[in-house]
Amino acid sequence: MRNMSDIIEQYLKQLIQDSGGEVVEIKRAHIAxxxxxxxxxxxxxxxxxxxxxxxxxxxxxxxxxxxxxxxKVETHSKSEYLAHLKKLIGDGVSEQNANRIIQSMxxxxxxxxxxxxxxxxxxxxxxxxxxxxxxxxxxxxxLRRVIDVIxxxxx
Amino acid sequence: MRNMSDIIEQYLKQLIQDSGGEVVEIKRAHIAxxxxxxxxxxxxxxxxxxxxxxxxxxxxxxxxxxxxxxxKVETHSKSEYLAHLKKLIGDGVSEQNANRIIQSMxxxxxxxxxxxxxxxxxxxxxxxxxxxxxxxxxxxxxLRRVIDVIxxxxx
DNA sequence: ACCTCTTTTGACCTTCTTTGACTATAATTA
DNA sequence: TAATTATAGTCAAAGAAGGTCAAAAGAGGT
Numbered sequence: 001m002r003n004m005s006d007i008i009e010q011y012l013k014q015l016i017q018d019s020g021g022e023v024v025e026i027k028r029a030h031i032a033x034x035x036x037x038x039x040x041x042x043x044x045x046x047x048x049x050x051x052x053x054x055x056x057x058x059x060x061x062x063x064x065x066x067x068x069x070x071x072k073v074e075t076h077s078k079s080e081y082l083a084h085l086k087k088l089i090g091d092g093v094s095e096q097n098a099n100r101i102i103q104s105m106x107x108x109x110x111x112x113x114x115x116x117x118x119x120x121x122x123x124x125x126x127x128x129x130x131x132x133x134x135x136x137x138x139x140x141x142x143l144r145r146v147i148d149v150i151x152x153x154x155x
Numbered sequence: 156m157r158n159m160s161d162i163i164e165q166y167l168k169q170l171i172q173d174s175g176g177e178v179v180e181i182k183r184a185h186i187a188x189x190x191x192x193x194x195x196x197x198x199x200x201x202x203x204x205x206x207x208x209x210x211x212x213x214x215x216x217x218x219x220x221x222x223x224x225x226x227k228v229e230t231h232s233k234s235e236y237l238a239h240l241k242k243l244i245g246d247g248v249s250e251q252n253a254n255r256i257i258q259s260m261x262x263x264x265x266x267x268x269x270x271x272x273x274x275x276x277x278x279x280x281x282x283x284x285x286x287x288x289x290x291x292x293x294x295x296x297x298l299r300r301v302i303d304v305i306x307x308x309x310x
Numbered sequence: 311a312c313c314t315c316t317t318t319t320g321a322c323c324t325t326c327t328t329t330g331a332c333t334a335t336a337a338t339t340a
Numbered sequence: 341t342a343a344t345t346a347t348a349g350t351c352a353a354a355g356a357a358g359g360t361c362a363a364a365a366g367a368g369g370t
Contacts, residue, residue: 003220003356005327028348038329043349048326063336066347115270117308121300122277129296138293141284142277149276153269157367160317183358193319198359203316218326221357 004037009049011035016072025069042068052088053100055081055108075108082110082151089143092136098123098143110150119146159192164204166190171227180224197223207307228307233265237306244298247291253278253298265305274301 008031015024032039050056050070060068075081085101093101099120106116121127123139130138163186170179187194205211205225215223240256248256254275261271276282278294285293 002222003218003327006220029346039348040330040350041328044327060348061336062334062346062348064338064346066336068348114305114308115273117304118270118273118301119277121304122274122297124300127296127300129293138284141282142297145276145279145282146273149272150269153272158317184356194358195320195360196318199317215358216326217324217356217358219328219356221326223358 004035004041005045005048008035008037008042008045012045012050012070016070021072023069023071025067027066028068046070051097051100053085053097053104055104075110078110079151081108082147086144086147089140089147091140092133093140093143094136095123095125095139098139101143105150119143122146159190159196160200160203163190163192163197163200167200167205167225171225176227178224178226180222182221183223201225207303212307234306236263237265237302241299241302244295244302246295247288248295248298249291250278250280250294253294256298260302260305270305274298277301 011031012024012026015026016022026042028039028042031042035041046058046068050058052073055073055075057071057073058068059071060066073081073084085105088097088101102111102116102119105111106113111119123142125135128135128138166186167179167181170181171177181197183194183197186197190196201213201223205213210228212226212228213223214226215221237260240260243252243256257266257271257274260266261268266274278297280290283290283293
């Protein structure tokens, strides 16, 4: 791991695993102290690595006894999970969010690494050769169709 | 060895060998300093000597903790077959021909049935939502990129 | 010499990370 | 209830990589 954000990301994911794989609750300042960084770095890590697209939900509370709770989205039911992703995609999706979604599907073992690479290639900026906002619309269209196929080829 | 680029090329290949023959991860600025050249020379070396066609895959990340990772990929007889398909595709391809090509890859065991379905979904007429001839152009672009990753993602 | 191809350089660009000042909210205490 | 304390959130600037592109320089061939 090369930078603080990556290290903290791994640490949090480990915490989630250690506590049954579903949820973890932290104190922002405590983690910041442990890794000797400013507290707001935790916000950065969460915003870039624990988004909905990544398959996480984050809740928090300020003030005394405050906390940040990261919950891993349930993927027990593949169909619900994939429907959820389709909703996130909607009518347009950035390359960044598309990457997150594809990565999430891989991590949740809905697709293989090779499938992930194929899908990624199909929705890359350079591949789509279109100007915004059409590019994001097209990317969304492709992703939604691909997710449908993944869904129906599971049974 | 006559020039810097050749020297750096050899050096990187040596690094790959030394680390088990598969992959090497470098810091661009570090190598540039070691060989007393500008950082962008590394990009030149990589672009001219570590391309897909040469059998390498290159990934990189910017920002703090950035890196360039060069991975050696074994390419077998598949490469000619896939290059042939890419040629067939050219700058534009109909849905029908795309289907044939995808089918062919499946029959030749270059892709699985699920991968075939995914690729099909990505290049369907309804997915691409574009008028001819742009649709065929886009389909070709997607297919060519996908074939590239299929070719260079074999471990 | 002249032309072409390759290499070398550097100015400028894009992306990702780190940091900190300022803000918002909840709990506790006076 | 008001003030204080304890948390977390936001945002923008600074910092840290790597990427691009085109001009200049070098090497070979005719």
